[in-house]
Structures are given as structure tokens and as C-alpha cells.
Amino acid sequence: MVRTLRVAAAQVGRVDRGTPRAAVIARLNALLDQAAAQRVKLAVFPETTFSTFFPRYWIEDQAEISSYFEKEPASGIAECDSVKAFFDKAKALDIDVAIGYGEETPEGTRYNTASYVSSGKTVGKYRKIHLPGTFEPFSKEEGVTNQLEKYYFKPGDLGFTAFRAPSLKKVCGGKKSPIVGQLICNDRRWAEGWRVYGLQGVEIMCIGYLWGIDPDSMTREEAYKDAMFHHKVVCQAHAYTNATFLITTARCGVDDGLHPLISGSMIVDPEGHIVAENKTEEDELVVAEIDLDACQQGKNKTFAFAKHRRPEHYGPICERAGVVEPEEPAEQ
Amino acid sequence: MVRTLRVAAAQVGRVDRGTPRAAVIARLNALLDQAAAQRVKLAVFPETTFSTFFPRYWIEDQAEISSYFEKEPASGIAECDSVKAFFDKAKALDIDVAIGYGEETPEGTRYNTASYVSSGKTVGKYRKIHLPGTFEPFSKEEGVTNQLEKYYFKPGDLGFTAFRAPSLKKVCGGKKSPIVGQLICNDRRWAEGWRVYGLQGVEIMCIGYLWGIDPDSMTREEAYKDAMFHHKVVCQAHAYTNATFLITTARCGVDDGLHPLISGSMIVDPEGHIVAENKTEEDELVVAEIDLDACQQGKNKTFAFAKHRRPEHYGPICERAGVVEPEEPAEQ
Numbered sequence: 001m002v003r004t005l006r007v008a009a010a011q012v013g014r015v016d017r018g019t020p021r022a023a024v025i026a027r028l029n030a031l032l033d034q035a036a037a038q039r040v041k042l043a044v045f046p047e048t049t050f051s052t053f054f055p056r057y058w059i060e061d062q063a064e065i066s067s068y069f070e071k072e073p074a075s076g077i078a079e080c081d082s083v084k085a086f087f088d089k090a091k092a093l094d095i096d097v098a099i100g101y102g103e104e105t106p107e108g109t110r111y112n113t114a115s116y117v118s119s120g121k122t123v124g125k126y127r128k129i130h131l132p133g134t135f136e137p138f139s140k141e142e143g144v145t146n147q148l149e150k151y152y153f154k155p156g157d158l159g160f161t162a163f164r165a166p167s168l169k170k171v172c173g174g175k176k177s178p179i180v181g182q183l184i185c186n187d188r189r190w191a192e193g194w195r196v197y198g199l200q201g202v203e204i205m206c207i208g209y210l211w212g213i214d215p216d217s218m219t220r221e222e223a224y225k226d227a228m229f230h231h232k233v234v235c236q237a238h239a240y241t242n243a244t245f246l247i248t249t250a251r252c253g254v255d256d257g258l259h260p261l262i263s264g265s266m267i268v269d270p271e272g273h274i275v276a277e278n279k280t281e282e283d284e285l286v287v288a289e290i291d292l293d294a295c296q297q298g299k300n301k302t303f304a305f306a307k308h309r310r311p312e313h314y315g316p317i318c319e320r321a322g323v324v325e326p327e328e329p330a331e332q
Numbered sequence: 333m334v335r336t337l338r339v340a341a342a343q344v345g346r347v348d349r350g351t352p353r354a355a356v357i358a359r360l361n362a363l364l365d366q367a368a369a370q371r372v373k374l375a376v377f378p379e380t381t382f383s384t385f386f387p388r389y390w391i392e393d394q395a396e397i398s399s400y401f402e403k404e405p406a407s408g409i410a411e412c413d414s415v416k417a418f419f420d421k422a423k424a425l426d427i428d429v430a431i432g433y434g435e436e437t438p439e440g441t442r443y444n445t446a447s448y449v450s451s452g453k454t455v456g457k458y459r460k461i462h463l464p465g466t467f468e469p470f471s472k473e474e475g476v477t478n479q480l481e482k483y484y485f486k487p488g489d490l491g492f493t494a495f496r497a498p499s500l501k502k503v504c505g506g507k508k509s510p511i512v513g514q515l516i517c518n519d520r521r522w523a524e525g526w527r528v529y530g531l532q533g534v535e536i537m538c539i540g541y542l543w544g545i546d547p548d549s550m551t552r553e554e555a556y557k558d559a560m561f562h563h564k565v566v567c568q569a570h571a572y573t574n575a576t577f578l579i580t581t582a583r584c585g586v587d588d589g590l591h592p593l594i595s596g597s598m599i600v601d602p603e604g605h606i607v608a609e610n611k612t613e614e615d616e617l618v619v620a621e622i623d624l625d626a627c628q629q630g631k632n633k634t635f636a637f638a639k640h641r642r643p644e645h646y647g648p649i650c651e652r653a654g655v656v657e658p659e660e661p662a663e664q
Contacts, residue, residue, distance in 0.1 A: 129642050159645045162658050177660060189573055189635070191523035192646045199648045201657040226603075230572060233604055237569030240562060241521055271558075272565055299655070303521070306654030310461050313491045314524045316531045318650040322638030323631070325533040326494050328509060 002173035003292035007204070007247050008040040011265040013282035014253030017052045021082055024050050027283050029089045034285045036093040041171050043090075043285075045099035046208040046251035047185050048112065050083055053210050053255065054102075055148045058137035065152070069104035076122035077101065077115045091120045096167050098206035098247075100184055102152075103127070112153045114182045114208060116165070124163035126182035127156030130190045145212055145258050149186075160193045162200035178203050178292055181244075185209035188248065189234045192317065198242030199305065203292050205244050207235075210251040211262050224260060231264045232274075240272030243298025245290050252281050270295045334505035335624035339536070339579050340372040343597040345614035346585030349384045353414055356382050359615050361421045366617045368425040373503050375422075375617075378540040378583035379432035379517050380444065382415055385542045385587065386434075387480045390469035397484070401436035408454035409433065409447045423452045428499050430538035430579075432516055434484075435459070444485045446514045446540060448497070456495035458514035459488030462522050477544055477590050481518075492525045494532035510535050510624055513576075517541035520580065521566045524649065530574030531637065535624050537576050539567075542583040543594050556592060563596045564606075572604030575630025577622050584613050602627045 010031040015024055028045065035043045048054070054068045070080045078087035083101065090097045096118045103113035112128035133147030164177035172178065181197035181204075188194075188207050197205065211231065213223040239246040245268065252263040266277035267288040276288040316324075342363040347356055360377065367375045380386070386400045402412045410419035415433065422429045428450045435445035444460035465479030496509035504510065513529035513536070520526075520539050529537065543563065545555040571578040577600065584595040598609035599620040608620040648656075 129645055130640055132640065155642060156645075164658050164661055166661050179657060186640075190641075191527060191570075191573060192641070192649060195523060196646065196648050199652065199655055201655045230604065233565060233569045234573065237565045238523075241523060241566065272562065308462055308464065308518075309522075309524070309653040310487060311650050311653055313461055313488075314528065314650045316528050317524060318643050318646045320531065321641040321643055323531055323533045325511060326496050329496055329498050 003175070004289055005042065005168055005172040005292075006038065006040045006287060006289050007267065008035050008038070008043045009247050009249040009265040009267060009278070009286040010035065010043045010045045011249055011263060011278050011284045011286060012046050012049060012251050013280075014255055015052045015251065016256050017054070017057070019052060021050055025083065025086045028086050031283060031285055032089050032093055032095060035095055035287075038285070038287050040095060040287060041168055042096045042098070042165070042204070042247070044206040044208060044247040044249045045097060046249045047100035047114070047210040048102055049099050049208065049251065050101050053251065053261070055133065055152050056145050056212065056258065058140045058146055058148065066104075069102040069110055072103050072105065074106065076117070077103070078117050078120045078122065087117055087120055090117065094119070096165060098182060098208070100208040110153055111156060112149060112184055114184055114206070116163070116180060116182060116206065118165065118167040123165060124161070124180060124182060125158060126161070126184065127158050128153065128184040128187060129156040129160070129193065130187045131155055132186040143256070143258065147212070160196035162197050162202050172292060180204045180206060183207045185211060188238065189230070191238060194238040194242050198244065201299065202242065202244045203295050205239065205246045207246065207248040208251070209248065212259050213262065215259060220260070224262060227262045228264050231262060235266070236268055236272040236274070239268045239270060240298070241303060243270045243295050243303050245270055245292070245295070250278070270298045335507070336621055337374065337500055337504045338370065338372045338619060338621050339599065340367050340370070340375045341579050341581040341597040341599060341610070341618040342367065342375045342377045343581055343595060343610050343616045343618060344378050344381060344583050345612075346587055347384045347583065348588050349386070349389070351384060353382055357415065357418045360418050363615060363617055364421050364425055364427060367427055370617070370619050372427060372619060373500055374428045374430070374497070374536070374579070376538040376540060376579040376581045377429060377431035378581045379446070379542040380434055381431050381540065381583065382433050385583065385593070387465065387484050388477050388544065388590065390472045390478055390480065398436075401434040401442055404435050404437065406438060408449070409435070410449050410452045410454065419449055419452055422449065426451070428497060430514060430540070432540040442485055443488060444481060444516055446516055446538070448495070448512060448514060448538065450497065450499040455497060456493070456512060456514060457490060458493070458516065459490050460485065460516040460519060461488040461492070461525065462519045463487055464518040475588070475590065479544070492528035494529050494534050504624055512536045512538060515539045517543060520570065521562070523570060526570040526574050530576065533631065534574065534576045535627050537571065537578045539578065539580040540583070541580065545591050545594065547591055552591070556594060559594045560596050563594060567598070568600055568604040568606070571600045571602060572630070573635060575602045575627050575635050577602055577624070577627070582610070602630045
């Protein structure tokens with residue numbers, strides 16, 4: 001037990017359209033205070049944390065769209081005026097944070113981004129690669145839930161790049177800095193991103209998400225339960241098969257009275273077991289003490305990649321995006 | 333409901349070392365009779381079905397080792413004298429079978445193989461790619477459970493090759509033949525094989541397995557429960573994320589009084605839900621009627637590969653087998 005540290009999923013509840021940044025940040029900072037009180041060293045926040053989940057809405061007003069994006073300077077998100085109060089607080093409390101937000105680059109490109117920030121410095125940055133949804137709304141009516149991430153964001157261009165978190169080195173044994181990776185929401189259902197991180201020896205995956213239910217074919221309760229099942233089964237399977245801890249955090253609640261966003265914030269160990277999970281649909285800190293050496297069983301034995309993987313048979317994964325079906329045999 | 337058919341996982345219980353082929357085949361044929369009585373058109377049998385799971389033993393007697401392999405002729409396993417009685421029965425009952433066995437080629441190469449046989453013809457063949465275990469025993473004592481697949485088998489050389497099953501075309505709507513894929517046991521934990529099949533539009537995955545528990549660090553009951561958890565979580569997650577039905581079948585029971593092999597035979601739908609599963613640790617037929625059109629939600633919407641996948645970021649999956657960790661940053 002020499003590589004232990006305390007981590008948290010900092011779940012955030014309902015955030016309606018039009019909620020000011022300052023009101024959201026006050027809630028995030030309250031979660032940071034709770035984290036500090038529990039000696040947490042890393043807190044993972046959700047996707048697009050500083051506002052409502054605007055890709056649910058078809059918005060034509062460019063000023064409103066712009067208002068959902070942080071104008072991130074080259075020096076990193078912690079220096080961005082609109083959200084600096086959050087990163088200053090984390091720095092003051094000596095807590096590393098991984099947090100998702102809408103990023104607008106100095107050139108005006110917009111991404112669905114998560115940054116890992118330690119003492120005000122960006123240590124790792126990820127731009128969401130698997131953008132779900134559509135480029136066009138299925139409805140322009142107010143109050144209708146669209147999924148328009150492909151309209152609002154460009155696909156990420158930073159790959160799946162793991163990084164060391166030196167700030168955590170001293171608190172977990174001092175031998176080596178933990179290896180961290182980030183994904184966002186829909187990415188967690190795609191094995192490829194997980195595996196690219198696994199191939200970098202990732203020990204802690206940080207995944208914020210924000211996931212509406214799809215109640216078209218079932219009741220709201222059934223749809224909620226089904227979405228939660230899918231969330232958990234993919235998170236647990238991919239953490240296990242890549243022998244990594246996972247901290248995954250929801251933006252949940254019933255924003256604007258629309259379909260609910262699921263909760264399900266949890267900390268999963270490298271055997272795929274849930275070691276801590278949320279109890280509410282509100283702002284809530286889910287805390288666990290984790291021992292990074294628990295990754296070794298998977299990394300060195302069960303899933304020792306170098307011994308067992310056979311990349312010569314994986315070609316189609318990297319060669320093409322879509323499906324090529326086998327041909328129908330001739331009639332006999 | 334135009335593409336429906338009845339399928340089965342044909343679970344096989346305890347088979348001790350030294351059990352004659354004829355005794356095993358009598359049990360398999362009894363399962364085929366049950367399948368016919370329930371109008372099953374495809375039955376999936378376990379891994380190395382015709383004998384005990386010999387890779388648990390360190391065997392030096394070459395005659396005994398040889399006895400565990402079917403000497404498969406070029407015309408296919410259904411023409412192999414040692415097991416012909418099984419395939420003849422399946423043909424007589426008009427049931428397609430997917431079944432695992434130790435294959436010895438005419439050149440003497442040995443594989444852990446599964447063949448999909450329809451009316452005596454091999455329609456698809458798979459040789460296990462992710463061989464678990466070691467080349468050397470950790471113990472040469474009798475009664476000790478090793479995992480020596482790397483010693484007994486060569487890694488498969490046929491890739492992950494999906495195929496059409498024309499025999500099922502007429503029973504499920506007559507439009508197109510179902511697309512089928514095969515994996516064996518440990519493969520089901522590796523996302524890569526699943527994805528290569530997913531990229532061929534697979535609709536029915538057939539996976540036999542045979543999975544001992546690892547009771548070193550827990551009680552037998554805990555180890556059994558943990559192995560079952562891992563089995564289910566990977567099967568459900570990978571079926572869901574590749575939008576395919578899964579028929580997965582155990583060789584279970586307590587062979588030779590050693591550690592138990594888990595059961596867990598089940599049929600999983602393309603949303604990852606278990607639609608039928610075993611109730612015993614014995615020979616048992618697990619049956620479900622499945623509607624192949626249920627794959628369309630996943631294939632065309634949730635996981636529409638061509639719309640959402642980003643192969644330009646997946647390179648390391650195909651470029652290397654093992655881990656390359658990020659460098660430790662210089663001390664600050």
C-alpha cells in the first residue's frame with residue numbers, strides 16, 4: 001500500500017439554461033472545499049461543466065452560442081478570466097482537477113475539451129474525439145432535446161495522449177508519477193480510445209460525462225435504468241480490460257425540466273469493480289482511496305499486452321472507419 | 333419481426349480426464365435432440381468440447397497430448413472420423429453448429445479452433461488468437477491447475493473473419509444471410525477481435541469458453557463470483573458496443589475435482605441485455621428466439637461506425653503489441 005491517494009468524482013446536479021458562470025463556479029468551489037476536507041488530491045468534474053448542456057438546443061443566436069465557450073488563452077484554461085475563480089480555488093487547496101468545458105481557441109475553433117490542471121498549470125489536455133449526435137437538429141422547437149455536438153464542436157485533434165501527474169507523485173509513494181488519461185462522455189463507449197491509453201500504461205482514467213436518456217421507446221424510468229446499465233457496463237469493462245482506475249463524473253439532473261441526465265458518478269478499480277458511487281442526483285462528492293499498485297495484476301498478468309496482443313490481426317481497426325460486410329454467397 | 337430465428341447455447345458440464353470421445357459425443361447429441369425439439373436452428377457449443385480441458389495439466393506423454401486433438405482433414409472437421417458422429421447428428425437434425433476443439437492440421441500444427449458447420453460443410457473457421465497462459469508450467473504436480481495454452485497451441489492464423497450463414501437465410505426472412513463471427517474464451521476480453529468483427533457488420537457472435545477460477549487471493553465462492561462478473565461484463569459491453577447478438581457457451585463443472593470452471597452460458601442482445609442464461613452447472617440447453625433487426629439501432633444510430641469512428645487516432649492499436657509509457661518529467 002505505498003501508492004495510495006484519495007480521489008473524487010465531483011458530481012454536479014441541475015444547471016439550467018442561462019445560469020451565470022459565477023453561480024456554477026460557486027457550487028464547484030463548494031465541492032472543492034468538501035474535497036479538501038477529505039484530503040482529496042485529485043477531483044474529476046463533468047463534461048461542459050460551466051454551463052447547461054447547450055448541445056441539446058438548436059441555437060441560432062451567435063452571441064448565445066459564444067457565451068457557452070471559454071476563450072482559452074495559450075497559457076491554458078486556468079488563466080481564462082471567465083473561470084479563473086475555479087482554478088484559483090483548486091490551486092489554493094492543492095487539489096489537481098480534471099474538468100470539461102467548451103473551448104474556443106484564439107483562432108476561434110471550438111472543441112468539447114477537458115483539461116487536467118495542477119497548481120494552475122495544464123498538465124494534460126484532451127479534445128473529445130467521438131462526438132455523438134448530428135450536424136442538424138431534428139427539431140428547432142424550444143424545449144426539444146436535440147444532440148447537436150457535431151454542429152457545435154470540431155472533433156478533437158490531440159489524440160489520446162496520456163501524461164504523468166507529478167503533483168501526485170509525492171502523495172503516492174514517490175516512486176513514479178501516476179499515468180493519467182482523459183476521455184469525455186460518448187468516448188467511454190468506444191474501445192479504441194481506452195486501448196490507446198492502455199497502451200500508454202494508464203493508471204487513472206478521468207471521464208466527465210453528461211448523458212440524456214432516450215425515452216422514445218420506453219417509459220422515462222425504463223430509459224433511465226437502461227442508460228445507467230449501458231454507462232456502467234462499458235465503464236467497468238473498459239477499466240478492467242485496460243487495467244486502470246477510472247474516475248467518472250456526471251452532470252446530472254433535470255435541466256430546464258427536460259429529459260433527465262443520468263447520474264452514475266463512480267470510482268472503478270482496475271478489476272472493474274465499483275469502489276464508490278453517487279447516492280444523489282445533486283452536487284455530490286464521491287470519494288475513494290485508491291492504491292495504484294492494484295493495476296499490476298491486470299497490466300502484468302491478465303492483460304499483459306506485450307505477451308498476448310496480436311496487432312497483425314487488428315488492421316481493419318486502423319484502416320477504415322465503417323463497415324465492410326462479407327459478400328452474400330451465390331445461391332446453391 | 334421478419335428476421336427471427338431460434339438459437340441455443342449448448343452448455344456442457346463436467347468432463348474428466350480420460351473420458352472417451354464417444355461418451356462426450358453422446359451427451360452433445362442429446363443436447364442436439366433437445367435443440368431440435370425446440371426448433372433451434374443454430375447451437376453454439378463450448379471450447380475444446382470433445383475432451384477435458386487438457387491445458388490445465390502439464391503433460392509430457394506425447395501420445396496423451398495427441399489424443400486431445402482431432403486430426404482434421406482438408407475437407408473439414410465434419411469429415412473427421414473421431415467426431416463425425418456429432419456432425420452427422422447435427423446434419424440429420426438440420427441444425428447449424430459452432431463448436432470448439434483441438435485441431436491438428438495434416439502438417440501437424442495444433443490450434444485451439446472453432447468451426448461453424450452447416451449440413452456437414454464448414455462455413456466459417458476460427459483459430460484462437462489470444463492464447464492465455466504460459467509456455468511453461470508453474471507446477472508439474474498432478475492435480476495442479478496450470479494454464480498452458482501457449483504450450484499446446486499455436487496462435488491462430490485465420491484472423492477475425494466474419495462470414496454469411498446461408499442456411500439461416502430462409503428461416504429469418506429470406507432477405508440476407510446473417511453475418512456470423514467466432515471467438516474463443518479469452519478472446520472475449522479483448523476489444524480488438526470484437527471490433528474487427530463489428531467492422532464486418534457481425535450480427536451473431538458465437539463464443540465457446542472454458543474458464544477456471546483463480547482462488548489464490550480469495551475463497552472459492554468469491555473467486556467464482558468474480559470470474560462470473562468479469563465474464564458477463566466483457567460479454568455484455570462488447571456485444572453492445574458492436575451491436576451484435578452473442579451466443580456464449582461454457583464448458584463448466586468441476587473436472588477431476590479441481591477448481592471449478594464457471595458456467596454463465598447466455599444469449600445477449602445487441603443492447604447488451606441478457607435474454608437467456610443457464611440455470612445449472614451441467615449439460616443444459618439455453619434457448620432464445622432472436623430478431624436480427626434488433627442490431628439496427630446500434631449499427632445505424634448509436635454506434636454508426638462510419639459517422640463516428642476516427643481511425644486517424646487509433647494508430648498505436650495496430651502499430652505495437654505492448655506498452656510505451658509517457659516519460660517521467662524532469663524534477664521541478
